[in-house]
Amino acid sequence: MQKQGFGHTGKRDLPEGELKYQIRINLSEEFASVARENPASPVLFQLLQVLREHDAHLKHQKMAFxxxxxxxxxxxxxxxxxxxxxxxxxxxxxxxxxxxxxxxxxxxxxxxxxxxxxxxxxxxxxxxxxxxxxxxxxxxxxxxxxxxxxxxxxxxxxxxxxxxxxxxxxxxxxxVKGENGFYSTRFSIYADGGQEVYSKDVADQLEADLQPLKEAGMIKVIQRFDSDPKNNPQAPEKFHI
CATH class of the missing domain: 1.20.1480 (hypothetical protein mp506/mpn330, domain 1)
Incomplete structure (x- = not known):
């Protein structure tokens, strides 16, 4: 059996019961502004080192949307x-x-x-x-x-x-909010060869490796999402037509 999970680049068919995951982070504004302009900047060295270890890269959430x-x-x-x-x-x-x-x-x-x-x-x-x-x-x-x-x-x-x-x-x-909105500092991490979603093991290790950067203040928020639509944020009531 197949079930459909969806991301902002389209749909994915996943074997029944096999969840995939994605890690998203909010950077501090200081680092977010750099990442928006030049995600390969040396200023982001510590984050880039973690990303390289997981064959990963950042995608600005506003751009994904x-x-x-x-x-x-x-x-x-x-x-x-x-x-x-x-x-x-x-x-x-x-x-x-x-x-x-x-x-x-x-x-x-x-x-x-x-x-x-x-x-x-x-x-x-x-x-x-x-x-x-x-x-x-x-x-x-x-x-x-x-x-x-x-x-x-x-x-x-x-x-x-x-x-x-x-x-x-x-x-x-x-x-309208410009660089003051929540998503202005929000980035999705594409890992394991640049995949939009990846295994639990990859997500677990990636999240663990990002924790020191959160403790240091570079990262403000670390969140994990999975490929089951029921577990993801739901649209406001007005969109339920």
Whole structure:
């Protein structure tokens, strides 16, 4: 069996039960400003030494978030739309349906709203899309393939609203805060050959080797994340459409 874990560069298929991990750190502002400008600076010698031992490098979290946005729009969104379209074709093969023109129109409106970069307006349009989708599902509740359609739709809303739009709002807020925001000092560590996520053993040793830098004040926060979405920060309620 496979389960999907997600990072800001896309999805990963992981064997059932096999969690992968990522270490993220917040540097003190003095070192964070250096790392943002030149992550190979000699000023970061102690940190770079630890990273070399783990075949690792830093990625500024704001950049990771920002990179995810075009990835979703240019690649992942098309995959979700394809899955929904394939589910509709299966419904058509199993029995007639009305085509969902109202859903298609609501989808176009939601995408147009997203192009304005107004997250609240996009959420409002997404709610209209959800309402149209729910009405379509209710109209065709007896179709033998309706469950497949519902599953494809849920994946779309989960990723588009609870991750993409939440990430987009986070990036916009950080742009306003500039270098004073939490994520301005936040870095993900790609380790074990530059992997975004890695084994527990690698994460354990990396975290242990970073502790002296935290005690010295260079690092303010060390956090561990895993590849199970349930264990990661959850989107605010307004994104649960």
């Amino acid at each position: 920002a990179n995810f946005l075009p990835y979703f729009k240019n690649e992942e969104l098309a995959e979700h739309v394809k899955n929904v379209d394939e589910a509709l074709l299966k419904m058509a093969d199993a029995g007639e349906h009305d085509g969902g023109e109202d859903v298609a129109a609501a989808f176009d409106a939601a995408m147009a709203a997203d192009d304005t970069d107004d997250v609240d307006a996009t959420l409002e349009a997404m709610q209209a899309l959800r309402d149209a989708t729910n009405a379509f599902i209710e109209r065709h509740a007896d179709n033998p393939e309706i469950e497949g359609y519902k599953e494809a739709v849920e994946h779309f809303f989960d990723r588009c609203c609870r991750l993409y739009l939440w990430t987009k709002e986070t990036v916009q807020k950080q742009m």
